[in-house]
Amino acid sequence: MATDPSQYKFNHSMLRVKDPKRSVQFYEFLGMKLINKLANPDAKFDLYFLAYDSPKAVSHGNHWTDREGIVELTHNYGTEDDPDYKIANGNTDPRGFGHLAISVDNIQAACQRLEDSGYKFQKKLTDGKMRHIAFVLDPDSYWVEVIGQKTLEETESVKETDTASYRLNHTMIRVKDAEVSLNFYKDVMGMQLKRTSENEKNGFNLYFLGYGAPTPEASANGANPLAGSEGLLELTWNYGTEKDPNFKYHDGNAEPQGFGHICIAVDDLEAACARFEEKKVNWKKRLTDGRMKNIAFVLDPDGYWIEVVQNEKLKARSNW
CATH class of the missing domain: 3.10.180.10 (2,3-Dihydroxybiphenyl 1,2-Dioxygenase, domain 1)
Structure with a gap:
């Protein structure tokens, strides 16, 4: 077969x-x-x-x-x-794995529920410039990104959140050479590139890959069109790492x-x-x-x- x-x-x-x-x-x-x-x-x-x-x-x-x-x-x-x-969470040296991400129905309410239960945040919604994502820490300090399935405007005044509607949306790993990794995951593993986010100002790009039907780049209401999905792989590429022959990410299986x-x-x-x-x-x-x-x-x-x-x-x- x-x-x-x-x-x-x-x-x-x-x-x-x-x-x-x-x-x-x-x-x-x-x-x-x-x-x-x-x-x-x-x-x-x-x-x-x-x-x-x-x-x-x-x-x-x-x-x-x-x-x-x-x-x-x-x-x-x-x-x-x-x-x-102690676990190595991949975000302090040595770096490699970045985070898991869940998508939620009402992001403010979801984050408030986590905060009320005493869970710590790496980044709250109100921290920094990016007001549409948060990072909560699991008991081993792995980062779990929280993203919304709707726009902030749609959910601003909503106080309830239903965990039954959540998705384990993606897993992020850092890669040295974007072109090499994209070719591998597309050609060898059979994934499709579903979305690219270029951040030239900050010197990094994000690539979202997965299986199943192609996903549109935009949605009608302006929300992330991939937010309702599960099983995505996010590759994070920081510009220039591919040019450094000594640069290497940590695979998480060597110590620590x-x-x-x-x-x-x-x-x-x-x-x-x-x-x-x-x-x-x-x-x-x-x-x-x-x-x-x-x-x-x-x-x-x-x-x-x-x-x-x-x-x-x-x-x-x-x-x-």
């Missing part, structure tokens, strides 16, 4: 956490639901998969491999009791650890991996390597890990 990249899904982003109880509680407060837990007591780690799953959610009720917009929390036993254990990987769910795992082989990708783990024969890991141009798993709705393969 051949593989069709248009059938792929940007399934999840993995973050290591110190205390799973606190982290799960935070993401559940954002309206997410624990849809799967994979316990690995022999190897002394557990995996928690959270996603939006209300009747209003994009992938309500789907098998966890047949979704986009999942966050996978990895807990290594004992870290919660280690006073010296934090972010682990992004994951693509594919239509046919063997066929997809054969296609990646033809594309001459750099492998972290081939499907046939090691004991786990149901996952592979490809390296992107910056060395970020991309897990590849079977979409179990399209072809039953693994007993997850």
